[in-house]
Amino acid sequence: MKGHLIGVCGGATITEKTAELALQVGREIAKRDAILVCGGLSGVMKYAAKGAKEEGGITIGILPGNSRDTANPYIDIPIVTGMGVSRNVILVKTSECIIAIDGKYGTLSEIAIALSFYIPVIGLATWDVDERIIRAETSKEAVELALRAVGKS
Numbered sequence: 836m837k838g839h840l841i842g843v844c845g846g847a848t849i850t851e852k853t854a855e856l857a858l859q860v861g862r863e864i865a866k867r868d869a870i871l872v873c874g875g876l877s878g879v880m881k882y883a884a885k886g887a888k889e890e891g892g893i894t895i896g897i898l899p900g901n902s903r904d905t906a907n908p909y910i911d912i913p914i915v916t917g918m919g920v921s922r923n924v925i926l927v928k929t930s931e932c933i934i935a936i937d938g939k940y941g942t943l944s945e946i947a948i949a950l951s952f953y954i955p956v957i958g959l960a961t962w963d964v965d966e967r968i969i970r971a972e973t974s975k976e977a978v979e980l981a982l983r984a985v986g987k988s
Contacts, residue, residue, distance in 0.1 A: 838868040839985050840895075841978070842930025844945040845879025845961070846938040853937045856959055857882035858889075859974030860934055865892025867982060872897065872930045874922070875906045875913055879936050884909035897926040924948055932981040935961040935968075955984035 841864050845857060861883035864871045871887040873880040875896020884894040888909045896910035899922045903913035916922040927948045932955045935946050949956045950967055958968040959977045971977035
């Protein structure tokens with residue numbers, strides 16, 4: 836396998852600032868030869884995947900619906916689950932670490948799932964609900980912390 840599987844979670848409806856954070860996270864993941872795992876749709880998922888593709892990275896989208904056609908155009912490997920929000924468990928369990936960017940209740944559920952399975956969570960402008968969330972101030976720092984958490988510095 837090319838590299839570590841780093842999950843990126845966040846809202847489907849986002850601001851320009853959040854889009855830029857996600858884009859930079861995706862770029863940093865690809866620059867470090869890691870593979871981006873996300874929900875495969877819009878918002879944070881789309882911009883993170885776009886950033887990864889701009890740097891020649893690999894992207895996986897864990898889709899909630901029944902068609903790979905719902906994936907954003909930056910997803911290399913669409914995983915069709917037909918499971919709705921239950922696909923969040925697959926996304927988290929596939930990832931070695933989660934970077935949560937902004938987000939609402941879907942992102943909160945992914946954070947909770949990761950914490951319950953002892954999967955490291957890096958928080959970037961997101962929920963502050965548990966002391967185990969490792970806080971990052973920048974996209975670059977978020978990816979560095981994620982890779983450190985999975986044993987690759």
